[in-house]
Structure formats: C-alpha cells, structure tokens
C-alpha cells in the first residue's frame with residue numbers, strides 16, 4: 672500500500688517504521704529540512720523499553736521530504752492513504768497552507784490527533800475528502816530525529832468521519848478502510864473498525880482532559896496523580912465538570928469512566944503525559960482542543976465549565 676505520513680514525530684515515526692518493515696511504500700513528510708536529511712542518511716529506528724529487537728529501516732526503504740513538497744507529489748502520484756500525525760496546533764495553523772492544493776481531490780485521509788475540532792476544520796477545507804478518525808492508546812516517544820521508542824502497545828480504532836448523507840453505512844463494508852486495517856494488523860498493531868468512533872473520541876477526550884493538564888501543571892508522571900487525596904480530589908472535580916458538559920450535550924459515556932481514568936493512570940504510571948512533554952519542551956500544548964473543547968461545548972449548551980476554563984488558562988499561561 673502507498674501511504675503518505677504527515678508529521679515525523681513520535682506517532683509518525685512509529686507508524687512509518689512498522690509499515691515500512693511490512694512492505695508498504697511510505698513517504699514521510701517532515702517539517703524541518705534537517706530531519707529529512709537525517710532520515711535520508713540514517714534511516715529510522717523503532718526501539719522498545721523491554722528486550723525486544725529494534726526495528727531498523729534503512730534510508731533506501733522509504734522517502735522523506737519536506738512538507739512543502741507534499742501536495743505536488745500527491746497530485747503527481749496519489750497515495751492510497753494520507754495519515755496525519757501532527758499535533759492539533761500544526762493541523763489548524765500550518766497544514767491548511769500545505770493541503771490547499773488538494774481541495775478538489777477525493778483523498779483518503781486518517782487523523783490520529785487527541786482532542787476534538789480538527790475533523791470539522793478538515794471537512795470544511797477538503798470537501799471531497801474521505802475523512803477518517805483514528806483513536807489510539809498506543810504510546811510512542813520520539814528520542815531523536817530518526818529514533819522513536821514504542822513505549823506502550825495499545826489499540827487503534829478507526830471510524831469514518833461524518834457519513835454525511837444521512838444513510839446508515841457500516842464502516843465494515845468500506846473496502847479501503849478494511850484494507851487499511853489489514854495493513855495495520857500486518858504491521859503489528861491491534862487495529863479495529865468502529866461505527867461508534869464518536870464514543871471513542873469522547874472517551875479519550877475525558878481521559879486527556881483530566882490527566883494531561885494536571886500532570887502538566889504539577890509536572891508529575893501520570894501515576895503520581897494517584898499519590899495524594901488532594902490530587903485525586905481535583906481530578907474528580909475536573910471529571911465531574913466534564914461529565915456535566917457531556918450530559919448537557921447528550922454525549923454518552925461509560926458508567927465506569929472515572930475508574931477507567933484511574934486505570935489509565937496506573938497503566939501509564941511512569942509516563943510523562945504529552946501535555947507535560949510539550950510544556951517541558953516549551954511547545955504549544957493541545958489544551959485548546961482538549962479542555963478548551965469542553966469549555967466550548969459547555970458554552971454552546973448555555974452552561975459554563977469554569978474549572979476547565981481555568982485549566983486552559985493555567986496551561987496556556989505557562990512560559991508566556
């Protein structure tokens with residue numbers, strides 16, 4: 672399968688490494704020229720935290736190029752799938768410029784972002800595109816421009832974004848999506864199709880809305896959220912406000928959603944959350960598309976979500 676991956680960060684390198692290893696034709700689109708040159712010289716490596724052998728991909732097994740060349744290359748030689756693995760802020764602020772040439776195209780594009788808001792934006796910008804959402808519990812950490820650590824195996828759930836014509840299609844009859852799942856499974860991912868990807872997006876949003884800002888503000892690994900009553904109390908208050916917003920917006924959530932968040936803290940106890948990692952590296956965080964989405968959803972329903980608003984302001988104020 673021919674696959675374009677936009678964003679050679681943690682998730683992008685992980686997907687690229689596994690997909691190239693299993694024989695797919697991957698083009699990896701980077702922000703920086705230096706990274707393209709390093710990938711073109713050294714190839715890429717996926718390593719593990721246990722004793723598993725690393726995956727080593729040599730430079731001649733794939734193409735890496737600057738994002739500015741992506742649209743031209745796609746128009747000349749379209750791929751089967753465009754996989755988007757940039758962060759939300761890049762997707763909203765930078766990608767429109769690079770994707771505008773594709774606005775008439777019927778691309779198949781799949782987006783791996785945490786948070787919400789990006790699919791609506793892409794839907795408006797690429798009206799003919801077939802847009803898909805991936806919700807994943809994989810954990811990847813880029814170690815250098817060419818090396819990524821696969822820090823935790825999870826699942827990848829794929830759904831079609833907005834079927835649009837009001838008819839009840841099942842994604843299980845979608846040939847392209849089935850092909851993608853096959854390719855991901857061959858590459859070693861636990862990948863599934865879902866007709867209820869919305870439920871998954873909002874389940875993940877709840878997890879990220881509670882864990883990410885608090886770990887970023889307190890500068891602690893995920894597991895340490897559970898280490899004091901005071902921290903648990905604040906987590907619970909953020910959770911309850913988010914649930915109140917879900918109730919107003921008629922978004923369904925699991926009965927054991929709170930226990931599920933505690934379980935994620937335990938399972939990822941040594942992890943630095945992506946938001947804390949962004950704060951530590953002085954990068955823009957995804958808070959606007961996580962807790963900020965909850966604030967907007969609340970406002971649209973005529974209620975307020977003051978705790979989530981505060982969290983947005985606290986995180987956005989770090990390092991300003």
Ligand SMILES: NC(=O)C1=CN([C@@H]2O[C@H](COP(=O)(O)OP(=O)(O)OC[C@H]3O[C@@H](n4cnc5c(N)ncnc54)[C@H](OP(=O)(O)O)[C@@H]3O)[C@@H](O)[C@H]2O)C=CC1
Pocket residue numbers: 677678679680681682683700701702703706738756757758759761765766783784785786807808809810811812813945957
């Ligand atoms: N990592 C994980 O385990 C998981 C991540 N996610 C979600 O996936 C998304 C990606 O996360 P992650 O991979 O961790 O993020 P990273 O920050 O590791 O990677 C983002 C990549 O996008 C690149 N980029 C920035 N601007 C551009 C541009 N204009 N054109 C092309 N590439 C660009 C960055 O380049 P540069 O480094 O040069 O700035 C970087 O390589 C996020 O929304 C995250 O929430 C979801 C689940 C798990």
Ligand SMILES: CC(C)(CO)C(=O)C(=O)O
Pocket residue numbers: 785878879882883893935939942943944945946
């Ligand atoms: C689940 C969690 C909190 C794991 O660290 C995550 O998705 C993130 O850090 O963004």
